[in-house]
Amino acid sequence: MDGVNLDKLPILKHNERDGGRYISSAVVVTKDPEFGQNLDFHRAMQFSESRMSTRIIKGRDFYKFLERTGEVEAAYCVGNTPNILVAAATSVKTGINELEIANALAKTEVTKAHSVDLLIPAGCEVVLEGKVFMKDRAEEGPFIDLTETYDITRDEPVFEVKTVTHRKNPVWQALVPGALEHKVLMGMPREPTIFKSVNEAGVKCLDVNVNPGGSSWLHAIVRIDKQNEEDGKKAIRAAFAGHRSCKHVFVVDKDIDIYNPLEVEWSMATRFQAERDLVDMGKEPGSSLDPSAEPGTKITNKIGFDFTAPLVTKGKSFTRAEFPEVDLKDYM
Ligand SMILES: Cc1cc2nc3c(=O)[nH]c(=O)nc-3n(C[C@H](O)[C@H](O)[C@H](O)COP(=O)(O)O)c2cc1C
Incomplete structure (x- = not known):
């Protein structure tokens, strides 16, 4: 595009209370002299024809790059394929x-970006190139986050847009904040990190669901093949280690379908005794997304629920009774 005027781009105001027009779907390409290129997501709110404030959470690679050099070249790429x-x-x-x-x-x-020294996905639709400054800050928010609630307004780094490029007849890719497309992208990558951590703790982990009911961030349901009485509790501690922002972990036996909330609740109803099976991890830093966490510090009370059945049955059976298969022809 000739010159930069963000007003000419179809940047959306997603909802009434939003602080401004937001880019919510951009994949942000950055680079550090030592670590090389990095890709992540950072929402960006327009506040002038060429400037946006962009949310960069402490600990992200982009934040680390900014901390080291104070200013970082960036390409905000809109309209990407699912693999990217x-x-x-x-x-x-x-x-x-x-x-x-x-x-x-x-x-x-x-392909090479036009005005910054970055390699960007050649197939994306629109690219905003420029620089992000750690010390140049502007108000960012309010905006809906993963929990479908409004995030607070903060002072965040400024993204100064220098160049805009696009494909012929570009398609603007939007992402509805808090909706399933946001949730899947956030929660899914935490499932393998929890899976790995539980297996490394010596418990046979079969599957993990960072489920939408837990905002695809705050809850993890972990299915294990229980071999030892302590496996449930070990899995809880390992799951928290595998996903530091998680607040509640639920561990179930291998006969439970972790994608069916009714089955998970059934295992709680029939196999769980709070005094024996609840693991209180105490107060720890959790997620800034959680409205119930302590404002500013993210301190939250992390709890694990062991819904697995004891290995030795002393009273009633823990197994769901199966009805035998019937052939309808025998009755019709
Ligand atoms: C749709 C979407 C929007 C996101 N928005 C932000 C954001 O505004 N700020 C942020 O710091 N992280 C945001 N994230 C999370 C990070 O981009 C994500 O955790 C990323 O993997 C961090 O990468 P890194 O480990 O290379 O820093 C978002 C993630 C998704 C999927």
Whole structure:
């Protein structure tokens, strides 16, 4: 585009109380002299023709890059294929270029950005190139977050847009904040980190669901093949280690379908005794997304629920009775 005028782009105001027009779907490409390129998501709110405030949570790779140099070149890429979106949503060791993960999922061509020294996905629709400044800050928010509640307004780094490029007849990709498309991208990459952590703790983990009911961030349902009486509690501690923002962990036996909330609740109703099976992890930093966490510090009370049945049955059976298969022809 000739010159930069963000008013000419179809940046959406998603809901009435939003602080402004927001880019919610952009994959942000950045680079550090030591660690190389990184991909992640950072929502950005327009407040002038060329400037946006962009939410960068402490601990993110982009935040680390900004802390080191004070200003970082960035390309906000809008309109990406699913492999790039999923790769950008994963949180891997600093220094691993998520574009390589995208390429492992589906062939990903890259191209040089026009005005910044970055390789960006060649197929994306619109690219906003410029610089993000740690010390130049502006109000960001309110905006709906993953929990479907409004996030507070904060002072966040400014993104100064220098160049805008786009495909011919570009399609603007929007992402509805808090909706399932947001939730899947946030929650899904935490499932393998929990799975790995539980298995490394010596418990056979079969599956993990960071479920939408828990805002795809605050809850994890962990299915295990219980071999020892302590496995449930071990799995709880390991799951929290595998996802630091998690607030409640639910561990179930292998006969429970973790994608069916009724089955998970049934295992609580029939197998759980609070005095014996509840693990209180105490107060720890959790997630800034949780409205019930202590404002400012993220301090939250983390609790684990062991819904697995004891290995030795002393009273009633813990197994759901199965009805035998019938052949309707025998009765018709
Ligand atoms: C749709 C979506 C929006 C997100 N928005 C933000 C955001 O505004 N600020 C932020 O710091 N993280 C946001 N995140 C989370 C990070 O981008 C994500 O955890 C990323 O994997 C962090 O990558 P890193 O480990 O390379 O820093 C968002 C994630 C998704 C999927």
